[in-house]
Amino acid sequence: MLEVSNVVHKYGRVTALSDVSLSAAKGEFLTILGSSGSGKTTMLRVISGLETPYSVNRLRIGGEDVVGLPAAKRNCTTVFQNYALFPHMNVIENVAYGLRIRGRTAQDSTAEAKRALEMVQLGAKADRSIGQLSGGERQRVALARAVVTRPAILLLDEPLGALDERLRQDMQLELMELQRKLGMTFIYITHSQEEALTMSDRVVLMKHGRIEQSGAPLDLFDRPVTRFAADFMGYENILDGKLLRKDGEIGEVELVGGAVVRGTLATSDIQPGGAINLAIRAERIGPVAADEDGLDATLSNRVYRGKYTDMMVETKAGTLRLRSWHGAPNEKGAISRVGWKLSDAVIFPEHKG
Structure with a gap:
């Protein structure tokens, strides 16, 4: 589903990604783990099209070569930590927005948005304003808006970072259930080893723009190699x-x-x-x-x-x-x-x- 080969990215003299290659299978929950400055968010932005890499040998999403394609033309959607919801729209309008700009009718967009909201257990709050929702509910709206367009890959950039500990743990379980229900490829960015171990099929640990170790969560937990x-x-x-x-x-x-x-x-x-x-x-x-x-x-x-x-x-x-x-x-x-x-x-x- 995702294939990235030999990507290099620089910010001036600073090398953020140094000849990094990774892949993700269809339906896989892949977590890119690392501290600030490790290159994990830069990798996500390169995949999504928000950053143009300094150089890359191959970048494919769903078998399609997306090198040079703008973000709007790539079959992936990003969920950010700050939710990026529209405050002037209510819940269902936020979720339906992506479908509307893709040319779907108002009736079809609303019907699909309702189904997405039911999936994240917010069907009863479709008409609420964004300001009336809790942090956890806003995160669910952001997720519903992301999955409603059925992208090949869902990119999640530390989406639970702003939540308190109890809500964060609850949302981890909900994300796992949502991913299994959709059968969608998730690429999850985090600095939390707990999140990586809890949710992932596979973990990629990054350090200074390189992959330090990758494998199943138990491999990193019980068999670190550095x-x-x-x-x-x-x-x-x-x-x-x-x-x-x-x-x-x-x-x-x-x-x-x-x-x-x-x-x-x-x-x-x-x-x-x-x-x-x-x-x-x-x-x-x-x-x-x-x-x-x-x-x-x-x-x-x-x-x-x-x-x-x-x-x-x-x-x-x-x-x-x-x-x-x-x-x-x-x-x-x-x-x-x-x-x-x-x-x-x-x-x-x-x-x-």
Whole structure:
């Protein structure tokens, strides 16, 4: 449904996209994830036709070459964070607008707009003014207006960023249901790893105008292949070391400080003797018996955070963070050794760039 090959885009001397290629299948929910300045929104604007790329080898939507076509001629629609609704029109007029400018009759446009509003559960508010709607309702109107024209691809530029946490979570579920109901390709832009993991079939993580890693949500969550990916996906413990030996997917690592531990190799091309990072999530580390694999540890701090308790422990490899969802020891000396499952410690090549 979407094919982008070797796109480069610059703003003056700043390269926003550096030889980026990506694709999306029909009916796929693809999320482009990254922080500000990563190039994710620039990519969306290039796809939509709002930006003309510095260079591109191929850009196809639904099999059609759209290089050089203006935004209005491309079979895709964009939903923005600020909704971009017309305040002088009521709800149904906003939704029908795209059909009217495409030459559809008033009767047909209204009928299609009503169906789109029912799809987003706003059929009863068709005659309301935009000013009478809540933020979540305005977002639904923007979605209805976008899908009513049945584009091949729906582009969503951080559409939930202005909503509060509870409403944002509700809208995530509604977006997933809408996408499945329509069978439409969604390309979703966000800086939130939670949104990416919750909604996506596939995630593309960007950094400084390049793709850092892509794959299924669980791939990025459990198998980051770089320090940046691990840090962005929420790994609290990223340790330096070198790979001593490997046996299939299992690697034995000497950490800074001399501690020797084991974990799972993120890629098969890591060679013994090379500098590596070992990453472990805080909730995947816990107390272990003295004869189990792990590190001797001394509890140094505890922070109660409501749903969970964070604990800091001092080890030969440095300070580690643990997270307990079931309370925590009351005394500083209660933890003497910590460890993890081999599958929860990810080993990848160290990269300083």
